[in-house]
Amino acid sequence: MAMAMTLSLTRKKQLLFGASLLPLLGFVVQQLVSGGGPDPGKDLVLLTGDWTIRMLLITLAVTPARRLLHKPQLLAYRRMLGLFTGFYAMLHFTAVMTYVVGWNWGRFLEEFSERPYMAVGILAWLLLLPLIATSNQWSLRHLRQRWNKLHKLVYVIAILGVVHVVWLVRSNYAEALVYALLTLLLLGYRLLPSRTARKHRAPVS
Amino acid sequence: MIIKRPTDIPSSEITPEAIYLRRRDFMRGSLAGIAAGLLPGSLMAEDSTAPAGQALTYSPVAADATDQGFDTREARTPYEHVTGYNNFYEFGMDKSDPAQYAGSLVTDPWSVEVSGEVEKPGAYALEDLLAKVQLEERIYRLRCVEAWSMVIPWVGFPLADLIRQLGPTSRARYVEFKTLYRPKQMRGQRSAFSTIDWPYVEGLRMDEAMHPLTLMATGLYGRSLPNQNGAPLRLVVPWKYGFKSIKSIVSIRFTEKQPQTTWAQIAPREYGFYANVNPQVDHPRWSQKTERRLPSTLFNPNRIDTQLFNGYGEQVAHLYQGMDLRKYY
Known part of the structure; x- marks a missing residue:
């Protein structure tokens, strides 16, 4: 505890950065140690997909955690978490294109038009791009109120992401249900009347 | 007066021969257990690489068998992957779950219930069924509905040989198979989140x-x-998607009507009764035009074109003459 208290914010951010990379590092180590199993491409697609939705949910949990735990300083970590969502989403897209679609654009169009869960996933990914591009001080300063509006897109992305996951289930609904429930909770929390909002009429992001 | 001297070893202390013969499995199991305690689970995947099971006596595949579809020149998928990566939802949803958890299944004794439109119904001990057939080797492609595939050297006997001995009646138009239902030894059957209504039927x-x-x-x-992989007795139908090749069979029933099969019941739009491999008929959620031939690697996904009837069209296409394969998928 005393240790944790003495860690500087920079050091804590470094730790979070390292922790966010662990799933990917674990995969790389597994490939090197065990040769990676017979279908590592598929494994990478699933791993990066799982961690996109998990990172997204963790990012969405920052705001409720700040209020419920009375730790407004948690805001300092939100951008990094959001960017890691983007990081895993980029890897996921690349892995799907490489191991499922084979960078065949005809096949890509077919998947996009014929398979709704693919379309939903790609749409969520596209909507993430402007959020990734504007996750910096410069954009925050120049977009002002519009930045808040733009980043509300994350709620739409979360819904699309969960739909994508649930639609993919072949037989086991357990994990998909957990994601869906957490998303409902985290988005539902935003609908609760906020005390600060009522008092100050300040925008809540 | 004869005072009977007790034998040195009470019979309760004598290890039954079957267990005695498995003593090395026990040691291997304990060592694996110790190793598992020291290593993270994912690194233990290697555990399944050492060939297990008894050596079988069988006739090797004949030199001219490729024409009949009994052999293929394609590279075989290594043993470790055939036995370490597959679907057997009775033991869990992950591809590594069957290898990890199927050890709990007791396959001896094993009996198969034969029923329905058949002259010789009854419960048959597995040994009795096997005594009537000749084992032979077949090297088949296996195409999973999930768009991956393997090449596997099986040992078995033609189902036809068994059916002829059981003597189906003239009313028998279909055969229905069931997998063992034994939740105590099959952890997947205890899962509350599975959509499958056990036992598995094909x-x-x-x-x-x-x-x-x-x-x-x-x-x-x-x-x-x-x-x-479905011990001690499983079906292999190489021109159909893998889920048709039902594992650990305990029931064979001859019927007049088409059986209600498990996947066709859960998602009739996605899985049909026939489930013939067909690149022209996509699964509603993914394409069936290509497949990843395993093992694939990160740098070589090994994606190949899927063939109609999994490449066994010459042998089986006549079975479906005049049928609309888009309707009867």
Whole structure:
């Protein structure tokens, strides 16, 4: 505890950065140690997909955690978490294109038009791009109120992401249900009347 | 007066021969257990690489067998992947779950219930069924509905050989198979989140069941089947998606009507009764035009074109003459 208290914010951010990379590092180590199993491409697609939705949910949990735990300083970590969502989403897209679609654009169009869960996933990914591009001080300063509006897109992305996951289930609904429930909770929390909002009429992001 | 001297060892202390013969498995199991305690689970995948099971006596595949579809020149998928990566939802949803958890399944004694439109119904001990057939080797492609595939050297006997001995009546038009239902030993059957209504049921039309390619397998790579691959008795229908090749069979029923098979019941739009491999008919959620031939690697996904009837069209296409394969998928 005393240790944790003495860690500087920079050091804590470094730790979070390292922790966010662990799933990917674990995969790389597994490939090197065990040769990676017979279908590592598929494994990478699933791993990066799982961690996109998990990172997204963790990012969405920052705001409720700040209020419920009375730790407004948690805001300092939100951008990094959001960017890691983007990081895993980029890897996921690349892995799907490489191991499922084979960078065949005809096949890509077919998947996009014929398979709704693919379309939903790609749409969520596209909507993430402007959020990734504007996750910096410069954009925050120049977009002002519009930045808040733009980043509300994350709620739409979360819904699309969960739909994508649930639609993919072949037989086991357990994990998909957990994601869906957490998303409902985290988005539902935003609908609760906020005390600060009522008092100050300040925008809540 | 004869005072009977007790034998040195009470009979309760004598290890039954069957267990005695498995003493090395026990040691291996304990060592694996210790190793598992020291290593993270994912690194233990290697555990399944050492060939398990008994060596079988069988006739090797004949030199001219490729024409009949009994052999293929394609590279075989290594034993470790055939036995370490597959679907057997009775033991869990992950591809590594069967290898990890199927050890709990007891396959001896094993009996198969034969019923329905048949002259010799009854419960048959597995040994009695096997005594009536000749084992042979078949090297088949296996195409999973999830768009991956393997090449596997099976050991088994033509299902037709067994069916002829059981003597189906003239009313028998289909064969229905059931997998063992034993939740105590099959952890997947205890899962509350599975959509599957156990036991797993599959079926074939009679002419499909009698086709020379249709195999009842008891082994692979020359040794008896590991539990995770459907020990002690499973079906192999190489021109159909893998889920048709039902594992750990305890019931064979001859019927007049088409059986209600498990996947066709859960998602009739996605999985049909026939489930013939067909690149022209996509699964509603993914394409069936290509497949990843395993093992694939990160740098070589090994994606190949899927063939109609999994490349066995020459042998089986006549079974479906005049049928709309888009309707009867």
